[in-house]
Amino acid sequence: MAGRILVLDDEENYAEMLQDLLRENNYRVDMATRPERAIAQLEEIPYDLVISDYKMPVMDGADFLKKARELYPNLPFILVSGLMNTPELVKVANMSVTLVMEKPLDTGVFLKHVARFSAPMTEEEKTQVVQDGQTAAAEAAALSYPAKPCFFSASNFSASRFLQRAWSIAKKGKELFILEPIGGDAELAVKDISHWRGNGDKPVDVISLSRSSSSDEEAMSQLRGVLADFEKSRVVCVRLSATADIARAQKLTKTLRCEVEASESLLLAYIVSADGRSAEFEATAGDSGVVLPPISLRPSDLAVYACRTARIAAERAGRSRCAAFTPEAVYALLTFDWPRNYKQIQEVLHAAVSASADQPLSLEVLCQALGKSIKPVVPNNRIATWMQAEQQRYLQEMIEQENMTANELAKELGLDAAFQSKGDFKNMPLIRDELSLF
Amino acid sequence: MPYSVLILDDDADFNCLLTDIFEQAGYIVTSLTDPIEAVDAFRETDYDLVVTDHRMPNMAGAEFLKVIKKIKPEVPVIMVSGYLENDTIRELISGGVGGVFLKPLNIFSLLERTAELIDEAKKVENAPESDAGDIGDASGVDAGVQLGFVFRSFPCKSGASASFAKRLYSLRNFKSSLSLIGEPGMHYRSICEDIRGFYENEAEHFVYLSKGSFDQEQALSLIKVAKQEGAERVTCVLLELEGMDESQKKLATSLAKHQGEFEELGVALRTVFCVCGDLDALFDEGLIDENLYILMGTAEVLVPPLRDCDIDVGVMAQQLVVEVAREKSLAAVPRFERSARDLFRQHKWTRNYQELRATVRKILEDHPGDIITHAAVKSALKFNEDVSLRTRFESHLSSQKIDYLRAAAILLGGDRDQTASFFGTDVNAIENQM
Numbered sequence: 001m002a003g004r005i006l007v008l009d010d011e012e013n014y015a016e017m018l019q020d021l022l023r024e025n026n027y028r029v030d031m032a033t034r035p036e037r038a039i040a041q042l043e044e045i046p047y048d049l050v051i052s053d054y055k056m057p058v059m060d061g062a063d064f065l066k067k068a069r070e071l072y073p074n075l076p077f078i079l080v081s082g083l084m085n086t087p088e089l090v091k092v093a094n095m096s097v098t099l100v101m102e103k104p105l106d107t108g109v110f111l112k113h114v115a116r117f118s119a120p121m122t123e124e125e126k127t128q129v130v131q132d133g134q135t136a137a138a139e140a141a142a143l144s145y146p147a148k149p150c151f152f153s154a155s156n157f158s159a160s161r162f163l164q165r166a167w168s169i170a171k172k173g174k175e176l177f178i179l180e181p182i183g184g185d186a187e188l189a190v191k192d193i194s195h196w197r198g199n200g201d202k203p204v205d206v207i208s209l210s211r212s213s214s215s216d217e218e219a220m221s222q223l224r225g226v227l228a229d230f231e232k233s234r235v236v237c238v239r240l241s242a243t244a245d246i247a248r249a250q251k252l253t254k255t256l257r258c259e260v261e262a263s264e265s266l267l268l269a270y271i272v273s274a275d276g277r278s279a280e281f282e283a284t285a286g287d288s289g290v291v292l293p294p295i296s297l298r299p300s301d302l303a304v305y306a307c308r309t310a311r312i313a314a315e316r317a318g319r320s321r322c323a324a325f326t327p328e329a330v331y332a333l334l335t336f337d338w339p340r341n342y343k344q345i346q347e348v349l350h351a352a353v354s355a356s357a358d359q360p361l362s363l364e365v366l367c368q369a370l371g372k373s374i375k376p377v378v379p380n381n382r383i384a385t386w387m388q389a390e391q392q393r394y395l396q397e398m399i400e401q402e403n404m405t406a407n408e409l410a411k412e413l414g415l416d417a418a419f420q421s422k423g424d425f426k427n428m429p430l431i432r433d434e435l436s437l438f
Numbered sequence: 439m440p441y442s443v444l445i446l447d448d449d450a451d452f453n454c455l456l457t458d459i460f461e462q463a464g465y466i467v468t469s470l471t472d473p474i475e476a477v478d479a480f481r482e483t484d485y486d487l488v489v490t491d492h493r494m495p496n497m498a499g500a501e502f503l504k505v506i507k508k509i510k511p512e513v514p515v516i517m518v519s520g521y522l523e524n525d526t527i528r529e530l531i532s533g534g535v536g537g538v539f540l541k542p543l544n545i546f547s548l549l550e551r552t553a554e555l556i557d558e559a560k561k562v563e564n565a566p567e568s569d570a571g572d573i574g575d576a577s578g579v580d581a582g583v584q585l586g587f588v589f590r591s592f593p594c595k596s597g598a599s600a601s602f603a604k605r606l607y608s609l610r611n612f613k614s615s616l617s618l619i620g621e622p623g624m625h626y627r628s629i630c631e632d633i634r635g636f637y638e639n640e641a642e643h644f645v646y647l648s649k650g651s652f653d654q655e656q657a658l659s660l661i662k663v664a665k666q667e668g669a670e671r672v673t674c675v676l677l678e679l680e681g682m683d684e685s686q687k688k689l690a691t692s693l694a695k696h697q698g699e700f701e702e703l704g705v706a707l708r709t710v711f712c713v714c715g716d717l718d719a720l721f722d723e724g725l726i727d728e729n730l731y732i733l734m735g736t737a738e739v740l741v742p743p744l745r746d747c748d749i750d751v752g753v754m755a756q757q758l759v760v761e762v763a764r765e766k767s768l769a770a771v772p773r774f775e776r777s778a779r780d781l782f783r784q785h786k787w788t789r790n791y792q793e794l795r796a797t798v799r800k801i802l803e804d805h806p807g808d809i810i811t812h813a814a815v816k817s818a819l820k821f822n823e824d825v826s827l828r829t830r831f832e833s834h835l836s837s838q839k840i841d842y843l844r845a846a847a848i849l850l851g852g853d854r855d856q857t858a859s860f861f862g863t864d865v866n867a868i869e870n871q872m
Contacts, residue, residue: 073561084524086522089524092531093530093537094538094551098532099531099532100527100532101528161780164776165776299841299844300848302845303849319561325849327860331860378862379860380863382862383839383843387835387838394834395831398831402827413831431832432832434836435835438861438863438871
């Protein structure tokens with residue numbers, strides 16, 4: 001499977017030239033023109049290879065290399081640069097740069113070196129990428145999002161529905177309201193949306209609107225600042241402290257639209273963090289609002305984030321191999337309810353990976369990092385345990401949503417047994433036996 | 439335990455100086471002045487790090503680096519020299535040098551770099567050699583999306599269809615026969631066209647034979663035509679096999695076994711059986727005889743029902759809309775309301791693709807317009823609210839179950855065997871589910 005390459009050069013033309021050259025040779029390539037953005041990109045996505053210029057403003061190739069090495073001690077790193085003097089060369093040699101090549105580049109030699117570190121896409125993978133693009137375009141027509149998200153994981157059905165909805169709101173208007181669970185991954189989705197709206201790798205600023213009314217002016221001036229800076233994304237995250245602030249936020253959007261010229265490209269993504277669903281949120285945010293489901297309801301996304309974090313943590317610790325999980329740890333990861341969602345996954349896995357040396361991540365280490373013990377279950381009962389818990393959760397949610405009693409719901413579902421209270425759902429056998437079987 | 443360092447410098451004075459520096463810092467030092475000798479010593483002893491000069495008789499430092507990196511690439515090497523050309527430094531970097539120090543020597547930095555390099559090398563050495571490194575990409579994080587080959591009959595956005603496509607792809611070079619087993623209303627023909635698409639070779643031909651047209655004469659003539667067109671191998675796809683009459687089934691057996699006239703065609707033959715329903719059940723019901731049962735049982739692939747591919751269904755519905763729009767030369771392709779698409783995903787599709795296709799056509803007939811509304815879909819599906827709550831519940835649980843399987847597979851590095859043993863079942867069961 002082909003990996004990804006990150007190309008960094010402050011001269012956009014040169015970066016594009018390298019990107020095109022590599023793409024023509026079937027590599028999957030991302031491009032950045034600012035080292036600080038490239039670092040942000042490195043933090044989120046595992047790369048096979050980094051190709052960077054040396055002479056750049058703000059942070060030169062050596063500083064960038066140093067930062068990249070702090071994140072990933074073993075990441076292959078090629079400097080492609082104009083003339084470098086001896087002290088500069090010695091400096092990067094002592095920072096474990098993988099290769100230094102001079103501009104003008106001998107493309108034949110360059111590609112040979114790149115091939116040592118990253119596999120190009122096979123013809124089939126390439127066709128698939130093109131096809132994905134086409135299906136993506138077809139789906140976009142049907143109110144879906146334009147490409148596979150890069151930061152946000154939308155593997156679970158509910159997550160992809162969330163993203164579809166968020167994207168369709170983003171396409172229509174100037175504001176998007178997201179109700180995210182505590183510590184949720186909404187900012188990642190906003191980053192993808194920013195990218196899809198043509199902001200490239202420009203950073204998405206996050207500002208917050210606190211409860212005090214004086215903060216409206218403050219937020220306005222912060223937003224003006226962001227919008228005046230063309231090095232920043234036209235998509236801005238604004239964190240609200242409560243659903244009650246949505247009205248203020250809507251006013252803010254209006255004021256800003258009137259005030260800022262060329263506000264077409266502007267999108268304000270307001271994020272409200274709260275536990276559970278909120279009818280109040282849906283009522284106030286209306287058509288511009290979308291609810292991000294908690295990570296515990298998105299097992300495959302949870303798995304994607306856990307693997308991503310474990311890989312990043314392992315690489316930062318300088319391990320050449322990614323951290324694996326023992327089956328008991330896998331069970332525990334998918335059983336725990338992650339009340340602080342994405343943030344908690346990151347914290348816990350960083351702690352667990354660094355505590356587990358080079359061993360696969362075990363149940364003991366994980367439980368210690370979680371601060372909670374999780375009882376292991378024999379393999380044959382794993383899926384049944386999960387499905388039972390999910391069934392119970394879903395039934396309780398239905399009672400709340402549909403505003404029915406347990407008994408009414410049971411009737412509605414055509415269940416034989418009589419249910420007096422929510423508690424009875426706990427002992428209800430799975431609605432279909434197949435749910436626990438293979 | 440103190441680390442051991444090999445020092446190579448033909449200048450005796452400087453060699454002594456370096457040796458002193460490293461011994462003072464607590465390293466065990468072997469000091470040599472001849473590169474050839476040093477290569478031998480390096481081969482025989484496990485040093486933790488090598489320090490070398492560049493200008494030496496017999497062999498330059500850069501050359502020495504190349505030689506010893508071939509022997510043990512994991513041992514870090516530091517170059518210490520009076521003067522180095524920029525080209526040489528670049529050459530050293532690409533040769534894998536760990537550090538470069540020019541005279542006058544900064545002893546502090548040299549020792550610091552030495553410690554760093556040994557530290558890093560030990561970390562790598564202690565890392566397990568498992569191949570779990572590629573979790574991010576190879577693990578099936580995108581199990582449903584990145585197949586690495588073309589597949590059109592299912593969009594493969596769902597786990598079930600993606601693994602189905604992968605299994606077909608892995609079996610594409612089957613020798614004599616393959617059975618596609620599914621529920622009623624499957625689009626076997628498009629699936630087989632996908633199998634054909636796995637080959638770039640023009641000499642692979644597929645012919646399609648169904649209940650209405652399958653007899654010896656027609657089969658032979660289709661195969662002969664294919665041969666005339668340059669086919670080296672012909673794959674005969676038998677559609678709706680369970681509905682064929684006795685003589686057709688007999689013929690199917692001879693075709694699959696290359697008997698009678700099929701033997702003398704002078705072209706390689708393969709057979710794909712497409713049936714609806716479980717093989718054992720078909721046998722018990724007398725719909726296939728023992729011969730066919732045995733032939734078909736050798737390589738079975740289960741086609742996932744649409745209800746197990748809910749994400750695909752939305753995409754397929756949209757593809758069908760595009761197809762109809764093209765047929766009718768509509769100015770714009772109608773679009774689904776979001777909630778309307780959800781109805782498609784929640785529906786059970788007991789007659790699978792056939793039902794989906796018929797439903798889409800009916801909706802477009804009954805409700806012309808640019809937007810396909812929730813109400814239009816609902817009336818076409820004769821949606822019953824009472825049933826829907828139960829259906830929604832069941833379909834939610836089934837899709838969460840699949841998602842749990844995928845999650846476990848992702849966390850286990852995409853390894854099917856490990857995933858199967860994680861759930862205490864076998865690989866086939868897992869693959870069928872996903």
